[in-house]
Amino acid sequence: MKADIYIGVMSGTSLDGIDVAAVRIDEKLSFIKAQCFTIPEKVRQDILGLTQPADNEIEKLGRLDIELGHLFADSINQFLQSAPFDTRQIVAVGCHGQTVRHRPEAGFTLQIGDPNTIAETTKLTVTADFRRRDIAAGGQGAPLVPAFHNNVFRSADKNRIILNIGGMSNITLLPADNSKAVTGYDTGPGNILLDAWINKHYGTSYDKAGQWAASGQVNQELLQQLLSLPFFTEAPPKSTGREQFHLDWLEQVIHNSHQHVSAVDIQATLLELTAQSIAAAINAENLTKPELYICGGGVHNNVLTARLSSLVKHSHIGTTEELGLHPDWVEAAAFGWLAHQTIKHLPGNLPSVTGAAQERILGGIYQA
Ligand SMILES: Nc1ncnc2c1ncn2[C@@H]1O[C@H](COP(=O)(O)OP(=O)(O)OP(=O)(O)O)[C@@H](O)[C@H]1O
Numbered sequence: 001m002k003a004d005i006y007i008g009v010m011s012g013t014s015l016d017g018i019d020v021a022a023v024r025i026d027e028k029l030s031f032i033k034a035q036c037f038t039i040p041e042k043v044r045q046d047i048l049g050l051t052q053p054a055d056n057e058i059e060k061l062g063r064l065d066i067e068l069g070h071l072f073a074d075s076i077n078q079f080l081q082s083a084p085f086d087t088r089q090i091v092a093v094g095c096h097g098q099t100v101r102h103r104p105e106a107g108f109t110l111q112i113g114d115p116n117t118i119a120e121t122t123k124l125t126v127t128a129d130f131r132r133r134d135i136a137a138g139g140q141g142a143p144l145v146p147a148f149h150n151n152v153f154r155s156a157d158k159n160r161i162i163l164n165i166g167g168m169s170n171i172t173l174l175p176a177d178n179s180k181a182v183t184g185y186d187t188g189p190g191n192i193l194l195d196a197w198i199n200k201h202y203g204t205s206y207d208k209a210g211q212w213a214a215s216g217q218v219n220q221e222l223l224q225q226l227l228s229l230p231f232f233t234e235a236p237p238k239s240t241g242r243e244q245f246h247l248d249w250l251e252q253v254i255h256n257s258h259q260h261v262s263a264v265d266i267q268a269t270l271l272e273l274t275a276q277s278i279a280a281a282i283n284a285e286n287l288t289k290p291e292l293y294i295c296g297g298g299v300h301n302n303v304l305t306a307r308l309s310s311l312v313k314h315s316h317i318g319t320t321e322e323l324g325l326h327p328d329w330v331e332a333a334a335f336g337w338l339a340h341q342t343i344k345h346l347p348g349n350l351p352s353v354t355g356a357a358q359e360r361i362l363g364g365i366y367q368a
């Protein structure tokens, strides 16, 4: 039987790799397989260099756009070498691109990784640039994945919350009552500050299972200063990124606190900040006895998830694996679904999440 297969490609704010997933979409979506590809260190540094104002930005951006286009295309081609399906069944690729700047308050967001290059190199139809139409319609352009969560994880009898802990964290509220709107927003940092701080001190890219954080003590004064950032109490719709949560911001708050806090205690404090900001967002919602399902790389940080489960009100806590989708592949699968929406001329955004005036067909199509 001929099936429609879509390839989702996600390279998120953590810069931990390029996730490629294949999904089959007929009446229902089913996951086929996924793989993560390395981002070379030089490319990682070039991306990071563009997330803050830099010299000669246009030239750097132009070059990196093409370089990432090739990197995404090579990852897709490699992924398809061991595909357990006939690649002629692929309808399209949905490529998120790499966010280098997200400034919804200034009316723009920028994801790069040239889709023309991907289409030329893979000989596949590519859909990309999913966020800017939502922004043009008055939305935040993010988070987009709640629409996918609504499609695959909503239950008719249980209220559910899906929590993504990536570089940033975002929640999706899925009421069982389908007359109620799905809502969701970015809650603030996911792994980004934990990654940045351990990288500064040990050169490693993340705090494995949260062990370094677990060996320190939370500094309450610093925690309160970090939590006083207006973003945490702003009403949704809201989204954020590296523009807000970066090492310079953290170091400025530490400096302004006028106290000496050891590096390990700062890591413990950052884990507590991450857990508390997520939990405050979840607990502020009035869904009755929600089930909480976590996805994103943060599920592997046992110390963070244990702390979260002691802070949040929920009737059940687990990962999206219980709902049939491994937590590492939810976002990549979502971009496969978004490609399907674009190709079928269906909306990809949820105005109740992003704040856009209406539903919109997202993204551009770059024909094979
Ligand atoms: N074993 C582990 N222990 C602790 N943290 C981990 C572990 N494995 C992954 N992580 C964290 O997960 C992060 C990657 O998460 P993920 O791939 O969901 O991010 P992303 O897709 O870049 O984010 P975003 O959703 O913001 O776009 C890593 O940077 C790391 O901090």
Ligand SMILES: CC(=O)N[C@H]1[C@@H]2OC[C@@H](O2)[C@@H](O)[C@@H]1O[C@H](C)C(=O)O
Pocket (backbone or CB within 6 Å): 012, 013, 099, 102, 109, 141, 142, 143, 144, 145, 146, 166, 167, 168, 169, 170, 186, 239, 240, 241, 331
């Ligand atoms: C601008 C941008 O790239 N935002 C990402 C980021 O990573 C998590 C969170 O912040 C979310 O808003 C979004 O990603 C997912 C894929 C989304 O749009 O739902």
